Amino acid sequence: MADAGPRVLVAGASGFAGALAARLVERHPRFVLGPVTSRSDAGTSLDVLYPHHRVGRELEVLDLDRHGDVDAAIVAYPHGASAPVVAELLGRGVKVVDLSADFRLRDLAVYEEYYVPHPHPELLGDAVYGLPELYRDALRGTSLVAGPGCYPTAAILTLAPLARAGLLDDVVIDAKSGVSGAGRAATAKTHFVSVDENVSPYGVGTHRHAPEIDQELGALGAPVTVTFTPHLVPLDQGELVSCYVRVAGDAEPGDIVALYEQAYAGEPFVELSSRPPGVRDVRETNVCRIHVTIDPRSRKVLAFGAIDNLWKGTSSQAVQSLNLMFGFGETEGLA
Numbered sequence: 001m002a003d004a005g006p007r008v009l010v011a012g013a014s015g016f017a018g019a020l021a022a023r024l025v026e027r028h029p030r031f032v033l034g035p036v037t038s039r040s041d042a043g044t045s046l047d048v049l050y051p052h053h054r055v056g057r058e059l060e061v062l063d064l065d066r067h068g069d070v071d072a073a074i075v076a077y078p079h080g081a082s083a084p085v086v087a088e089l090l091g092r093g094v095k096v097v098d099l100s101a102d103f104r105l106r107d108l109a110v111y112e113e114y115y116v117p118h119p120h121p122e123l124l125g126d127a128v129y130g131l132p133e134l135y136r137d138a139l140r141g142t143s144l145v146a147g148p149g150c151y152p153t154a155a156i157l158t159l160a161p162l163a164r165a166g167l168l169d170d171v172v173i174d175a176k177s178g179v180s181g182a183g184r185a186a187t188a189k190t191h192f193v194s195v196d197e198n199v200s201p202y203g204v205g206t207h208r209h210a211p212e213i214d215q216e217l218g219a220l221g222a223p224v225t226v227t228f229t230p231h232l233v234p235l236d237q238g239e240l241v242s243c244y245v246r247v248a249g250d251a252e253p254g255d256i257v258a259l260y261e262q263a264y265a266g267e268p269f270v271e272l273s274s275r276p277p278g279v280r281d282v283r284e285t286n287v288c289r290i291h292v293t294i295d296p297r298s299r300k301v302l303a304f305g306a307i308d309n310l311w312k313g314t315s316s317q318a319v320q321s322l323n324l325m326f327g328f329g330e331t332e333g334l335a
């Protein structure tokens with residue numbers, strides 16, 4: 001916990017992602033937690049909403065004339081609601097990490113096909129995709145970070161070495177997420193009775209994370225169109241992607257493992273595992289744990305990646321980006 005240092009506003013701190021971001025900033029050795037905001041829970045302490053985070057700070061309604069005098073902001077609003085406040089913060093010289101999808105897709109037409117009319121398309125070109133393992137240098141110099149989606153974080157890290165080597169031919173991503181990925185408000189699909197003792201696919205053929213994954217894997221190598229099917233599983237936190245990839249040529253398991261070892265050597269938050277990971281292996285960490293092998297029968301590459309959707313999938317990854325934006329050690333506050 002720092003006494004002096006860049007002050008960080010957390011907007012949308014009553015939500016799952018914003019509350020965790022507030023906790024991570026509050027415990028950070030360099031940043032100072034600034035205002036934490038919410039509309040419906042204003043006047044309530046974060047400690048009441050999320051006792052396990054142990055952040056005794058009262059939520060306030062965002063008023064940039066009172067709260068805008070900060071060095072940075074993490075904006076944890078839903079897509080569409082985020083862009084206007086991000087634009088205003090940038091105009092005041094505040095560095096922003098936006099957790100929504102508003103600045104992730106570089107192609108406006110793709111954003112508007114999957115989301116809503118974009119409130120600030122002129123800012124799309126300014127944003128850096130907040131996956132430090134791919135964009136470390138660009139993150140150091142930017143004022144606007146687009147926090148990746150949780151499924152894209154896991155899928156892109158799990159497939160990036162193959163994409164960069166030009167090996168992706170046909171890609172199937174079977175993904176599973178805990179329910180916190182859907183945010184704090186329960187719906188008919190996410191309340192206990194629907195989720196408990198159940199596993200169900202959703203967004204089949206239509207999920208908005210598919211074009212985000214295509215965009216980032218395509219930027220590393222040849223254009224790709226992945227088949228992506230998420231499933232909701234009865235967990236609170238945790239996400240696993242199981243990827244089945246037909247690769248060009250005839251690779252051996254040792255070659256593929258060597259490719260991953262080379263790609264992720266020295267990465268503080270990517271662990272390669274000799275066994276398939278489970279979500280508990282990475283619970284409440286900023287780590288993506290990956291296992292890769294070749295199916296001896298089909299000759300497909302099988303690659304598995306596990307993250308905690310609220311941590312590496314959102315809030316701790318946002319702090320990793322903030323560290324880079326301010327020139328701090330990338331692992332500070334996250335070890």
Ligand SMILES: NC(=O)C1=CN([C@@H]2O[C@H](COP(=O)(O)OP(=O)(O)OC[C@H]3O[C@@H](n4cnc5c(N)ncnc54)[C@H](OP(=O)(O)O)[C@@H]3O)[C@@H](O)[C@H]2O)C=CC1
Nearest residue numbers: 012014015016017039040077078081099100150181183184
């Ligand atoms: N949960 C996850 O695993 C991940 C989430 N994200 C993204 O992070 C963002 C936050 O997600 P999450 O915390 O799960 O969502 P929640 O629904 O839990 O929280 C949303 C927050 O935004 C506020 N909010 C809601 N609507 C508006 C609005 N129209 N204008 C301003 N504030 C609003 C809410 O408080 P109030 O309504 O009281 O103001 C609340 O603080 C989203 O964009 C989400 O897509 C990204 C990756 C993973």
Ligand SMILES: CC(=O)N[C@@H](CCC(=O)OP(=O)(O)O)C(=O)O
Nearest residue numbers: 100101149150151177178181182
């Ligand atoms: C379990 C669940 O519902 N997960 C969310 C993804 C969470 C995430 O990364 O959301 P954004 O792209 O909206 O930021 C979903 O599938 O819509």
